[in-house]
Amino acid sequence: MKIIETRQAPNPRRVRIFLAEKGIEIEYEEISIMTGEQRSDAFTAINPMQRVPVLVLDDGTAIAETVAICRYFEEQQPKPALMGEGALGRATVEMWQRRMESDLLWTVGNKFRHTNPRAIVLEDPQIAQWGEVNEGRAMDFLKVLDAHLADRPFVAGDNYSIADITGLCAVDFMKPAQLELPSEHTNVARWYGELAARPSAQA
Numbered sequence: 001m002k003i004i005e006t007r008q009a010p011n012p013r014r015v016r017i018f019l020a021e022k023g024i025e026i027e028y029e030e031i032s033i034m035t036g037e038q039r040s041d042a043f044t045a046i047n048p049m050q051r052v053p054v055l056v057l058d059d060g061t062a063i064a065e066t067v068a069i070c071r072y073f074e075e076q077q078p079k080p081a082l083m084g085e086g087a088l089g090r091a092t093v094e095m096w097q098r099r100m101e102s103d104l105l106w107t108v109g110n111k112f113r114h115t116n117p118r119a120i121v122l123e124d125p126q127i128a129q130w131g132e133v134n135e136g137r138a139m140d141f142l143k144v145l146d147a148h149l150a151d152r153p154f155v156a157g158d159n160y161s162i163a164d165i166t167g168l169c170a171v172d173f174m175k176p177a178q179l180e181l182p183s184e185h186t187n188v189a190r191w192y193g194e195l196a197a198r199p200s201a202q203a
């Protein structure tokens, strides 16, 4: 079993942090998305979407999509639960996981992909205006997140979850996207600081 990834990219990092929190060790194989290896015939045969990460099982079965990979390991090793427990717990984690992904990680990612000259190899054509629209959406979401974190330690409540992992990776990806966390978002800053201090953040 192995995971094909690109170490610098945020989605593979989500999987690495998830596995570190569970104490699961696995083999990693690196490809370079900046030189287009995800578009090779060999990789396209594994993931026709040409994206990392991909989990390849010992029988050759490939599972792509970050959350699907995490789901696989959550089912294999339920503790610590990172995708919620019970109907309400799972629904709450999923609600916030989806928000952290679509309203923060993807918006920050689009800002990077459409405005950073280095990202032309990933996004051609780059549409700067779309990058700016996404910056506005990311900033709007951070306001919502700051209010939400005022009275709970983690995004989904009392327990650390995949929603926090996605959030940590999104906030860290603000740097290459040339975005700054507004200083008034003290709750986000507190939450981010605690997540970044966990050993798993180094995975």
Ligand SMILES: N[C@@H](CCC(=O)N[C@@H](CS)C(=O)NCC(=O)O)C(=O)O
Binding pocket: 009, 010, 011, 012, 033, 038, 050, 051, 052, 053, 064, 065, 066, 067, 122
């Ligand atoms: N929906 C996928 C998205 C994965 C994704 O966008 N991965 C990026 C790296 S973070 C990638 O492979 N980019 C290559 C490209 O854009 O060509 C997931 O959740 O895993």
